[in-house]
Amino acid sequence: MKSKWLSLNIQNYSFKYTNGGMANFSNTYVVKNNIVAKIIPDTLHHIDTTKAYTIARLYDLIENIYENPYIRKVNNRTYCIYNQITTSYDSQFFFPTNCIFDYECKNMGVTDLGWGFNVTEFKLISK
Numbered sequence: 001m002k003s004k005w006l007s008l009n010i011q012n013y014s015f016k017y018t019n020g021g022m023a024n025f026s027n028t029y030v031v032k033n034n035i036v037a038k039i040i041p042d043t044l045h046h047i048d049t050t051k052a053y054t055i056a057r058l059y060d061l062i063e064n065i066y067e068n069p070y071i072r073k074v075n076n077r078t079y080c081i082y083n084q085i086t087t088s089y090d091s092q093f094f095f096p097t098n099c100i101f102d103y104e105c106k107n108m109g110v111t112d113l114g115w116g117f118n119v120t121e122f123k124l125i126s127k
Contacts, residue, residue: 002059004094010055015095015122017053021115029053032127055095058119062087062099071103080105080113095119 011034018026029052030038036052053061062085071080084102089095100116 001089001094001096002056002063005055005059008093010093010124012125012127013055013123014125015055016118016120018118018120019115020100020117028121030125031055032125055119058096058099058117062096065101071105079107090119090122093122095122 012032014028014030016026016028018024028040029036030040031054034054034056036049036054039049039052065082065085069082071082080103082101082103084100086098086100086102087096088098090097096117096119098116098118100114102112102114104113
């Protein structure tokens with residue numbers, strides 16, 4: 001799906017990003033020339049907008065978790081590992097609309113944890 005998204009060459013858009021899990025929040029990201037130009041509301045003013053999520057960076061996040069499923073290693077011991085990733089995509093623009101990451105931390109006695117995100121209110125914008 002990422003290649004389909006990239007083939008559309010969409011560089012100016014906005015979307016509402018909702019993070020689910022223990023740190024639940026929603027913000028609208030305004031992306032211009034593939035860089036986050038604005039976050040609304042600006043409750044995340046401490047985030048460098050050049051490193052904030054764009055659709056391409058959300059794809060990078062998903063790919064990184066597939067490639068590196070271990071959440072934390074200490075002294076070569078794995079504490080948590082992602083065991084399931086469920087992702088849904090927009091049928092017109094091919095961006096991830098919903099992603100759920102389930103993980104477990106067996107050696108810590110925790111077997112059912114998770115977090116995820118939703119992308120809604122996607123809009124193409126002019127420069």
